[in-house]
Amino acid sequence: MKIVVVGDVLLDVDLSGDASRLSPDAPVPVVDVAAARRRAGGAGLVARMLHQDVQEGRQGTTVELVTVLSDDDAAAHLRAELTDIPLVTGPSGAPTPVKTRIRAGGHAIVRFDEGCAEAPVPPVTGGMLRAVESADVVLVSDYGRGLAANPELRELLERIAPGIPVVWDPHPAGPAPVRGAAAVTPNLSEALKAAGAGQGSRADTVREAADAAALLERRWHSKAVIVTLGERGALLHRQGEGAELPHLVPAPAIGAADPCGAGDRFCSTLALALGAGAGLEDAVQAAVQRAAEFLSRGGVSALGQEPEPTQLHGPAVDALRVARETREAGGTVVATGGCFDLLHAGHARTLSAARRLGDCLIVCLNSDESVRRLKGSQRPIMGEDDRAELLSALECVDAVFVFGEDTPEEALAALRPDIWVKGGDYSATELPESALLRSWGGQTVTVPYIPARSTTSLAAALAEVG
Structure with a gap:
């Protein structure tokens, strides 16, 4: 499969450091620059992301960037940044755009455009x-x-659109997409502006996105319009009067502060998935998930770095990272564990009580194989992915750590929580992990157990009713 990225390239410059004092000349922060980085932006960033995807295991796939370049120093930097990506270029007739971002403590302070x-x-x-x-x-x-x-x-793109996926990521200053595009991916602000609608309230976001997507799909004659909604995910509207209702793919909850590059990560994943034969809904789901993972790992500032091992089966949040960041902020890490095969009121009360003991709650979840060894061949009733997703959806749960051993000692040794919570009436000898917690100054506690609520009794009741 050959993926061709067509578009405008920019030179992005990141200056990062710390800001711990104000300037004596004016009440503005002084940023002590510790690192300076130049990288390809715009279509160059998209091509870089796709190239990295290919390097990570898409055998038989190639990426090519079709763009225009100037002959200035910024263009020379761009060529140097893109040496490993095949380029097909023409003259731009304009200076290379340069966007310089100043970051302090990981947060954007200001941006200069040239x-x-x-x-x-x-x-x-x-x-x-x-x-x-x-x-x-x-x-x-x-x-x-x-x-x-x-x-x-444009004539060429419109001619080939019926036969291959053409994904169009629009810009407010750019032209309308060509007819027949497989998907057009404006963000909410871009969609509302293109549809001639004003900015509404947060409560109206989904309705406004749906109305704008429907109007734009008819105006642009595209097969689908996908409005990206930031932390809310993405809304998909298909072509045709008989199309289904708009399909909303929610985004995992993450704590990223700088969304730079998320839209590029979304559309590049979408194009890759559609090219591999995925349906629209599956492609949007993959794109939303990948964009969330991209931001949770640091966004563009971490692009090209080796990602940290992810121990979480859930909404793109790394349990080890949650524990580490909570400790670094001076907070208390709380953990609890179990099979959680059928969530019930007893689980909810235990988890809620555990979360109130500290600043984050990590659930150590037995894997499917671990549950089978502990509970028998008929268990678990639900697979580990579903159990992890249900737990992650609870407001009191910050992360889920799936482990495959019969006991959680290895998981606890990796997470090193300050408090380990068990529901029920246990003694210290029945909880061998208590000694492990004490080795780093942690504490094991129990919270009240509700005997009338249990997975076993629920499973028996379900069996009786068929």
């Missing part, structure tokens, strides 16, 4: 057109610099 004035529509070369025509998937990453408005390119 060379971002309105640019003329650039010409396209025969090589650029041939590269697009040979693609199995095309992702148009429009950053409002004119390439997506080129008439020859």
Whole structure:
């Protein structure tokens, strides 16, 4: 499979450090820059993400970037940043846009833009057109610099759209997508502006997104419009009068502060999934999940770094990271454990009580194999992925750590909680993990057990009613 990214490239510059004092000249923070990084932005960032995906195991897939470049110093930096990605380029006729972000303590302080004035529509070369025509998937990453408005390119994209997935990530300063695009992916602000609607209240977000998507799908004649909603996920509207209701894919809860690059991660994953033959709903689900994971790992600032091992089966939150960040903030890490095969009121009360003991609650969950060894071949009733997802959906649960041993000692040794909570009337000899907790200064406690509520009694009752 050949994926061709078509669009405008930018040079992103990140200056990061700490801000612990104010300037004597004005009441503004002084950022002591500790690191400076240049990287490809815009369509260059999208191509970089897809190239990384391919390197991580998409054998037989290639990525090519079709763009226009200037001949200035910023363009030279871009070429150096993209040496491992095949480029097919033409002249841009305008300075290279440079966006410089100043970050302090991981948070954006200010951004400076250079060379971002309105640019003329650039010409396209025969090589650029041939590269697009040979693609199995095309992702148009429009950053409002004119390439997506080129008439020859648009004619070609509209001609090939019926036969291959064309994903269009629009820009407010760019042209409308070509007819027949497989998916157009505006964010909420872009969708409302394109639809001629004003910004509404947060309570109206989903309704406004649905109305805008329906209008834009008819106006743009695309097969689908997907409005990305940030922390709320993404809303999918399909083509046609008989289309189903809008489909909302919620996003996992994460604590990321800087959303930079999330939209690029979303549309690149979407294009890759559609090119591999996934249906629209599955592709959107994968894109939402991948965007959340991208942000939870640090976003663009961590792009290209080796990700930390993820121990969590759940909504893109790493249990080890939750424990570490809670400790670093001076908080108390609480953990509890069990099979949680059928969630019931007794579980809810135990988990709620445990969460009130500290600043985060991590549930150590027995894997399917572990449950079978402990409970017999007929258990678990629900698989570990479903059990982890249900637990993660509870407001009192911050993360889930799935372990495969018969006892949670190895999980506890990795998490090192301050408090280990068990529901029921146990003695110290019945909880060998108590000694383990004491080895790092932790404490094991029990909370009241509700004997009338149990998974075994629920399973028996279900068996009786068939």
